[in-house]
Amino acid sequence: MRIDGRKNPTKSKGRKKAGMKIVFSGAVLIVVIGFALLAPMAARAVKRYVCRIPAFKIRQVQVEGLKYVRKEDFIRFVGDPRGDSILSYDMKVAMKRIEGHPWIKSAIVRRDFPDEVRFELTERTPAAVVKTASGKYLVDSEGLALAKITQPGWEFLPVIEYPSSQGLRILDIKTAGCLGKALTLLMIARESKGPLSSAEVEIGKDNDPCLLFEGARVLVGGGGYRQKIRRLTDVESDIVKRGLEPGLIDLRFPGKVVVAGVSAASGKPVLNARSF
Numbered sequence: 688m689r690i691d692g693r694k695n696p697t698k699s700k701g702r703k704k705a706g707m708k709i710v711f712s713g714a715v716l717i718v719v720i721g722f723a724l725l726a727p728m729a730a731r732a733v734k735r736y737v738c739r740i741p742a743f744k745i746r747q748v749q750v751e752g753l754k755y756v757r758k759e760d761f762i763r764f765v766g767d768p769r770g771d772s773i774l775s776y777d778m779k780v781a782m783k784r785i786e787g788h789p790w791i792k793s794a795i796v797r798r799d800f801p802d803e804v805r806f807e808l809t810e811r812t813p814a815a816v817v818k819t820a821s822g823k824y825l826v827d828s829e830g831l832a833l834a835k836i837t838q839p840g841w842e843f844l845p846v847i848e849y850p851s852s853q854g855l856r857i858l859d860i861k862t863a864g865c866l867g868k869a870l871t872l873l874m875i876a877r878e879s880k881g882p883l884s885s886a887e888v889e890i891g892k893d894n895d896p897c898l899l900f901e902g903a904r905v906l907v908g909g910g911g912y913r914q915k916i917r918r919l920t921d922v923e924s925d926i927v928k929r930g931l932e933p934g935l936i937d938l939r940f941p942g943k944v945v946v947a948g949v950s951a952a953s954g955k956p957v958l959n960a961r962s963f
Contacts, residue, residue, distance in 0.1 A: 742801050743772050749799075752808035756790045761806070764788055768804050776804060789833050789857045814870055819845045819853040830866030831858050845873050848899070869896035872912045879916055881923065902932070908939040918944055921939035 745768045750758045765784045778796045785794045785806075795807040809891050811827040816836065823836040826847075832855040847869045855862055859862070869888045876883045876898055886900035898905035907915050915938040922944050926933065937945040 697892055720868055740772075743774050744774050745769050745771050745776065745802055747803040749803060749805040750808065751806065752810060755810055755813070756788075761788070761791075761808075765806070773798050773800060773802060777850065789831075813841065813844060815847050815873065816841055816844045817849045817855060817866065819849050819854045820852040824855045826855075826863075826866055826870070828870060830863035830868075830870060831860075832862065832866075833857065833858075845877070846887045847873065847896075848887065850890060850892060865890055865894040865896070870910070872896045872898065872907060875916050877910045879920055881920065883916065883920070903936055905936045906939055918942075 733776070747767060748762055748767070750761055753761060754889075758847075765781055768781075776798060778798065781796050782794065785791050785796075786807075790810055791808055792811045793809045797805040797807070799805055811826040811829075811833055813833060814828040815826050817824045817826050817832070823831045823841075825836060825841065825844075827833055834857070835854065847866065849862075849866070851862075869890055873886075873888045874897075876888075877884045878884075882900050883898065886898045886905075888896050889899050889904070890896050895907070895909050897907060905919065919936065919938055928944060931946060933946040933948060935947045937947075
């Protein structure tokens with residue numbers, strides 16, 4: 688056996704190539720990491736630069752669909768974007784703010800390049816005035832409270848009496864249920880001919896609505912209003928012929944109309960009720 692102290696040239700070249708590959712790979716990795724770190728910074732820098740370009744400054748705000756809300760009041764509520772860059776205008780934030788506006792039912796926000804933001808709105812429409820112990824409120828067709836009335840001008844709307852000393856909470860879903868039923872009853876009553884067409888509606892302690900007209904209170908229960916109003920209309924002439932001046936009319940019994948006077952002292956129905 689012979690021991691040779693000289694280096695093997697083949698192995699030495701192999702190790703050298705492997706070392707160069709490691710160095711090259713490390714250099715590539717460093718470059719990639721550098722680009723990964725610098726690219727977002729560069730992108731942000733480019734965005735900041737572009738956003739400063741005067742051509743992209745918001746100069747116009749178009750608002751469509753408003754009738755009850757003033758344009759400038761709406762813009763102030765959602766945040767005036769004029770002067771900001773249209774490229775950085777956050778439409779999601781704008782939509783979130785609009786959702787909190789009691790008068791706006793739905794909205795579309797658009798960016799019209801180069802310098803205009805557009806709002807396409809659908810307003811809630813007042814359907815009735817709700818009278819409470821602490822003031823009057825406007826409600827829409829779904830029974831949602833829109834605003835407390837502080838100025839005249841809503842006398843043309845029908846009236847709903849609501850037994851609340853605290854008033855109404857704006858866009859409150861809980862009260863919207865019984866107010867919605869009251870609005871349905873009111874609409875059906877207004878479709879009928881005769882005295883009922885000018886009736887007002889009161890919500891009782893049981894949250895069921897009743898009609899108020901010509902000094903009488905008409906109990907209707909929780910549903911089937913069209914059929915019940917038709918039943919009352921059918922017997923209305925008989926009530927007049929008999930010379931009755933009812934203080935209470937009860938339509939809650941199937942196929943029957945119960946008519947009773949009301950005691951002036953207690954306000955409760957007297958016993959001589961008649962059925963039709």
